[in-house]
Structures are given as C-alpha cells and as structure tokens.
Amino acid sequence: MEYCESFRTAAESGRIVYDLNYNVGAGGQMSWNIDLVVGPPSDAIMAGPPVDGRIKRGSPGEIWLAVDAKSVMTEHGKARRNRQRDLNSLHDVLHRRDPKTIAAGLVVVNIASKFRSPLREGETTIHRNIERLVEGTVKMYSDLPRTSAPSEQGLDAVGVIVVNHTNLEHDTSALVSEHPAPAQGVSVHYRSFLDSICKAFGTRFAPQIERR
Numbered sequence: 001m002e003y004c005e006s007f008r009t010a011a012e013s014g015r016i017v018y019d020l021n022y023n024v025g026a027g028g029q030m031s032w033n034i035d036l037v038v039g040p041p042s043d044a045i046m047a048g049p050p051v052d053g054r055i056k057r058g059s060p061g062e063i064w065l066a067v068d069a070k071s072v073m074t075e076h077g078k079a080r081r082n083r084q085r086d087l088n089s090l091h092d093v094l095h096r097r098d099p100k101t102i103a104a105g106l107v108v109v110n111i112a113s114k115f116r117s118p119l120r121e122g123e124t125t126i127h128r129n130i131e132r133l134v135e136g137t138v139k140m141y142s143d144l145p146r147t148s149a150p151s152e153q154g155l156d157a158v159g160v161i162v163v164n165h166t167n168l169e170h171d172t173s174a175l176v177s178e179h180p181a182p183a184q185g186v187s188v189h190y191r192s193f194l195d196s197i198c199k200a201f202g203t204r205f206a207p208q209i210e211r212r
Contacts, residue, residue, distance in 0.1 A: 001055065003191075004198035006206040011055035014048040016064065017041045018055050024063065025093060032093050038065040064205050065102040065197065066094055073110040073165070074117055074125050076133045080140055083107060087144060091155045099150035102200045104157035106193065109137050111176055116167040124168070134162060135180035142188050156200045159193030 001008040010016045018038045025031030039060025050056045068090050070083040091103040111134045116124045127133065138160050145154035162181035165173040182189040187196075 003194045004201065006202040007198060010201075010205070012049060012053055014050060014056065015040060016055060017058035017060055019057060019059055022063075022066075024066070024097070032068075032090065034066045034090075035069045036065075036067040037063050039063050063094065063098065063101050065104070065201065066090070067104045067106060067197075069106045069108070071108040071110070072137055073108075073167075074115040074127070076109075076127070076130075076137055080109075080137045084140060084144065087141075087155060087158070091147075091153070095150075095153065100204050102156045102197060102204070104159070104193070104197055105141075105144075105155055106159045106161065107141055108161050108163055109134055110165050111162050111180075112164045112166045114166055114168070118167070131180055138162070138180055138182055138188065142182075142186070146187075150204070157193050157196035158188050159190050160188040161190060 001011055007016075016038050017040075018036060020036055022034050022037040023031065024034055024037075037060055038055075039062045041056070042059045042061035068087070070086060072079045072083055087105040087107075090105060094101045094103045111130055113127050113130050114124050115127065141158050141160050144158050146158070147154040147156055160182050162176040163173060164176055182192075184191060186192060
C-alpha cells in the first residue's frame with residue numbers, strides 16, 4: 001500500500017481484501033497453502049471502505065495476488081533447490097487456475113556462519129564458505145523463470161532478503177544489505193519485488209476495479 005498507488009486505492013475503497021494461510025486447490029499435488037492472498041471480497045458484507053483506511057481481512061472471491069514466503073536458513077545446497085522447486089510449483093498451480101493471478105515468491109536467506117537448528121535437538125551447524133553459498137543462492141532465484149504477461153509461464157515477482165540469524169541464545173539477528181545481498185536495482189531486491197507486483201496489479205486489475 002505504501003509503494004503502489006493502484007493497490008492502495010483498491011484497498012482504501014474496499015475493492016480488495018486479504019487473507020493469510022489460504023488453501024488453494026482440492027487436495028493432493030495440486031493444492032497449496034499460500035501465506036498471503038489478495039482479491040475482491042467474496043462476501044458482499046465485506047464490500048465498502050475499511051474504517052481505518054487499511055486493507056480488510058476476508059476471503060477473496062478470486063485470487064489476484066498470491067505471495068508465498070520461503071526460507072533457506074541452513075543446509076543451503078539442499079534447501080535452496082527445494083525452495084526453487086516449491087516456487088516453480090507455486091506459479092504452476094496458480095496459473096493453471098487463473099493465468100491472471102500475480103504469483104510472487106519471497107525468500108529469506110541466512111548468511112550466518114553457524115545456525116542452531118530446532119529440528120536437530122539444538123545441534124549447531126557450521127556454514128563454511130557461507131558468502132559464496134549465499135551469492136549462489138541469490139543468483140539461483142534471480143534466474144527463476146519470470147512472466148510479464150498472463151500468456152507466459154513463470155513467477156510474476158521474486159524477492160530475496162538476506163539475514164544474519166544464528167538462532168543461538170543471546171545472539172541478535174540482523175538484516176543484511178551489503179553484498180552478497182541483492183543490491184538496489186537488482187530484480188530480486190525487495191523494492192524491485194514490490195515494483196513488479198505493483199506493475200502487474202495495475203496492468204491486470206486496475207481497469208477491472210475502475211469498472212466496479
């Protein structure tokens with residue numbers, strides 16, 4: 001809403017709602033639990049401007065925007081491939097249902113040299129050559145197939161955020177902005193991620209909102 005005028009207008013006028021952990025599909029391999037979805041309200045009761053000027057939470061009748069968040073916190077070589085497959089499957093599931101849906105993936109990548117995994121009874125993993133691993137991971141997601149039109153196949157937006165997070169007691173976590181984190185202007189930088197979503201939203205749905 002802060003960066004995208006068409007999205008802000010739709011939210012403030014009550015033309016769109018959002019929901020979290022939203023299930024898409026009827027089960028099996030073609031179903032998906034998506035972290036964030038946005039679309040026109042399915043219930044007439046939800047229509048109309050929100051009282052606080054913010055986007056309302058409710059069930060969308062159509063999915064105009066879907067954002068799934070993934071993380072690569074440890075075992076980068078294996079995890080980044082798994083998340084890559086996840087994101088490729090995401091846009092396939094969504095675009096089979098509706099080619100106009102904006103499919104976006106946001107990946108958090110850990111650059112800490114050590115990490116205490118909650119899945120390994122507190123075992124601490126040492127990450128060697130971590131900067132090289134993160135640099136390769138950022139490039140991998142930068143190279144994911146993209147789409148600029150509903151007739152094409154790929155994700156509409158991909159963002160990568162780099163953090164330093166050990167998960168160790170008394171250690172602090174930090175957002176990392178220097179190399180190998182994406183630089184401003186790179187396609188997977190967070191601002192570029194938002195810009196891609198905004199451009200697609202304005203092109204695909206702003207005219208539809210104006211007609212309502």
